[in-house]
Amino acid sequence: MTRTVLESKTKTVVIGFDEPFCVIGERINPTGRKKLAAELEAGNFSTVEKDALEQVACGAMVLDINAGVVYNSNPDPNLTEPPLMTSMVQLVQGLVDVPLCIDSSVPGALKAGLEAAEGRPLLNSVTGEEERLELVLPLVKKYNVPVVAISNDDTGISEDPDVRFEVAKKIVQRAADFGIPAHDIVVDPLVMPIGAMATAGQQVFALVKRLREELGVNTTCGASNISFGLPNRHGINAAFLPMAISAGMTSAIMNPVRQVEMEAIRAANLLMNHDPNGGEWIRFSKVLEAVEGGMTFAEASAAQSSAASGRRGGRRARA
Amino acid sequence: MTRTVLESKTKTVVIGFDEPFCVIGERINPTGRKKLAAELEAGNFSTVEKDALEQVACGAMVLDINAGVVYNSNPDPNLTEPPLMTSMVQLVQGLVDVPLCIDSSVPGALKAGLEAAEGRPLLNSVTGEEERLELVLPLVKKYNVPVVAISNDDTGISEDPDVRFEVAKKIVQRAADFGIPAHDIVVDPLVMPIGAMATAGQQVFALVKRLREELGVNTTCGASNISFGLPNRHGINAAFLPMAISAGMTSAIMNPVRQVEMEAIRAANLLMNHDPNGGEWIRFSKVLEAVEGGMTFAEASAAQSSAASGRRGGRRARA
Numbered sequence: 001m002t003r004t005v006l007e008s009k010t011k012t013v014v015i016g017f018d019e020p021f022c023v024i025g026e027r028i029n030p031t032g033r034k035k036l037a038a039e040l041e042a043g044n045f046s047t048v049e050k051d052a053l054e055q056v057a058c059g060a061m062v063l064d065i066n067a068g069v070v071y072n073s074n075p076d077p078n079l080t081e082p083p084l085m086t087s088m089v090q091l092v093q094g095l096v097d098v099p100l101c102i103d104s105s106v107p108g109a110l111k112a113g114l115e116a117a118e119g120r121p122l123l124n125s126v127t128g129e130e131e132r133l134e135l136v137l138p139l140v141k142k143y144n145v146p147v148v149a150i151s152n153d154d155t156g157i158s159e160d161p162d163v164r165f166e167v168a169k170k171i172v173q174r175a176a177d178f179g180i181p182a183h184d185i186v187v188d189p190l191v192m193p194i195g196a197m198a199t200a201g202q203q204v205f206a207l208v209k210r211l212r213e214e215l216g217v218n219t220t221c222g223a224s225n226i227s228f229g230l231p232n233r234h235g236i237n238a239a240f241l242p243m244a245i246s247a248g249m250t251s252a253i254m255n256p257v258r259q260v261e262m263e264a265i266r267a268a269n270l271l272m273n274h275d276p277n278g279g280e281w282i283r284f285s286k287v288l289e290a291v292e293g294g295m296t297f298a299e300a301s302a303a304q305s306s307a308a309s310g311r312r313g314g315r316r317a318r319a
Numbered sequence: 320m321t322r323t324v325l326e327s328k329t330k331t332v333v334i335g336f337d338e339p340f341c342v343i344g345e346r347i348n349p350t351g352r353k354k355l356a357a358e359l360e361a362g363n364f365s366t367v368e369k370d371a372l373e374q375v376a377c378g379a380m381v382l383d384i385n386a387g388v389v390y391n392s393n394p395d396p397n398l399t400e401p402p403l404m405t406s407m408v409q410l411v412q413g414l415v416d417v418p419l420c421i422d423s424s425v426p427g428a429l430k431a432g433l434e435a436a437e438g439r440p441l442l443n444s445v446t447g448e449e450e451r452l453e454l455v456l457p458l459v460k461k462y463n464v465p466v467v468a469i470s471n472d473d474t475g476i477s478e479d480p481d482v483r484f485e486v487a488k489k490i491v492q493r494a495a496d497f498g499i500p501a502h503d504i505v506v507d508p509l510v511m512p513i514g515a516m517a518t519a520g521q522q523v524f525a526l527v528k529r530l531r532e533e534l535g536v537n538t539t540c541g542a543s544n545i546s547f548g549l550p551n552r553h554g555i556n557a558a559f560l561p562m563a564i565s566a567g568m569t570s571a572i573m574n575p576v577r578q579v580e581m582e583a584i585r586a587a588n589l590l591m592n593h594d595p596n597g598g599e600w601i602r603f604s605k606v607l608e609a610v611e612g613g614m615t616f617a618e619a620s621a622a623q624s625s626a627a628s629g630r631r632g633g634r635r636a637r638a
Contacts, residue, residue: 194589194590194597195597198592198595198596199592201589201590201591201592202590202591202592205565226590230597230600230601230604231600231601231604232582232600232603232604232607235582235583235585235586235604235607236586236589236590236600238557238558238583238586239557239561239582239583239586239587239589239590240561240586240590242558242559242561242562243561243562243564243565243587243590245562246524246562246565246566247565263551263554263558264554264557264558266554267554267555267557267558267559268558268562270513270520270555270558271513271520271521271545271555271558271559271562272520272521273517273518273520273521276517277517278513278514278549281549281550281551281555282549282550284551285549285550285551285554288551288554
């Protein structure tokens with residue numbers, strides 16, 4: 001079975017066909033978050049701290065770290081991103097024990113993240129573009145880490161799922177030339193908005209099956225793209241995720257602070273027999289009860305997670 | 320493609336692989352509803368009327384009619400069920416225009432329902448039990464109606480999905496001996512509680528695929544059974560339904576007055592490309608907005624459905 005092993009200093013997370021769905025928290029990313037970008041430029045990391053703790057409490061198993069700011073004081077990301085990535089990685093791994101996903105389009109920032117990260121982070125990302133393949137695959141090999149492979153290439157993003165499959169296949173083959181095994185490639189088949197392309201859902205489900213059966217790779221996606229432009233997006237996302245999971249999707253880069261989507265994923269884990277005795281579902285139901293009692297999802301999740309670590313601490317102390 | 324055609328006097332509903340998921344409203348059923356049973360014994364049909372109108376407004380495309388009462392005044396259902404079935408069928412088809420599903424374990428009540436129903440109702444149900452096969456299949460043939468086939472037989476309900484598949488296959492073959500085509504059999508593969516059997520979800524998904532690919536039949540289920548005994552059942556049902564739909568399930572006998580489940584089904588229709596241009600999803604989102612504004616789901620659905628028939632009426636009047 002395909003197993004993509006990620007590690008922090010102390011914790012191992014496996015993305016795999018027989019594992020619970022891997023939720024990669026997307027929030028630590030200043031892209032499109034002006035307030036966060038301004039805070040980071042001012043050296044203020046309080047939002048990063050909050051996002052790290054909150055996402056893990058809500059169920060993120062991996063945290064994506066993106067340092068994609070464009071500072072007013074220095075518009076060259078090749079200069080500003082690498083040191084910011086180092087600081088963010090160090091900060092986050094000091095706060096939480098989950099593995100990280102080092103996310104950048106700037107080569108220096110990828111390197112800086114790989115240097116700073118303890119354990120075995122996920123690298124995000126390579127594409128089928130020649131320049132990107134030549135740049136990222138040597139890093140993947142050198143640092144012996146898994147990598148997210150996005151199925152677009154120098155011709156852009158194809159609307160034809162067969163073309164996107166071929167791009168993924170090319171990346172897997174090129175990685176093999178570098179000695180990188182397929183189980184260290186996590187393919188993002190690209191989710192199109194269903195409002196713009198009526199076959200977008202069926203495309204993803206079919207692609208995920210082929211990627212799994214023919215290439216033996218794990219998969220990930222930006223799940224919320226499916227509902228772009230439509231009303232009640234949470235409702236669409238919450239049906240899409242279980243359907244994708246049942247087709248074989250093994251992870252998503254997403255916002256774990258959204259209750260509806262997390263509920264759908266936890267229910268899908270139970271239905272896929274990836275939640276022995278329903279223990280996780282029953283624990284999660286208590287969080288939902290606290291939400292009905294008036295807490296936010298993040299508060300209720302944090303309260304339960306600190307209660308659980310208190311219990312664990314107690315057991316350790318008695319041992 | 321497999322198409323199971325149901326008709327009321329004026330309306331055709333097709334259960335099929337390329338059709339929106341068919342929601343069969345289950346509420347008109349006195350089993351386990353003591354208050355309703357007492358009302359029916361007293362000749363009071365107000366709950367039946369309310370259930371008929373509410374279920375159709377909320378999105379039921381077919382209504383199940385079950386007259387399974389045990390009267391205090393007369394404990395023999397062979398005597399009491401047939402006339403009650405006749406009254407209920409006549410009442411309901413006078414109120415709403417959807418096809419009906421005639422549901423009974425009493426032969427006389429099945430016949431009475433078939434006689435009273437206009438159009439082409441669904442018969443509920445035959446099993447693999449010899450006595451039941453010999454009793455129900457002639458009715459199916461005589462009245463030329465489709466039938467729900469439940470995959471248990473004289474040995475009971477098997478926990479082995481291969482056995483349940485074989486029971487379904489036997490029913491399809493026996494039906495063929497009567498000249499009944501496979502597209503008029505809607506198989507219920509039987510949904511076990513996931514809390515009691517950890518593989519229950521995967522069993523259903525695999526069975527639905529086999530029933531579709533190997534027998535070419537439509538499928539149905541009592542969806543909510545999957546979550547029996549667990550907390551936050553709606554959350555489990557709302558993930559189960561999209562997963563089952565994506566495996567190929569084409570209908571369910573369920574409570575359409577439950578918002579969470581109906582939202583999951585409508586989103587799954589959109590994601591399966593069974594909702595052209597997302598028109599149904601956008602209309603449904605307006606119902607959800609009204610719910611957020613304080614209405615119940617049934618009220619909001621009824622308000623929108625009467626507004627829509629007003630508009631349709633308006634267009635007809637101008638034509």
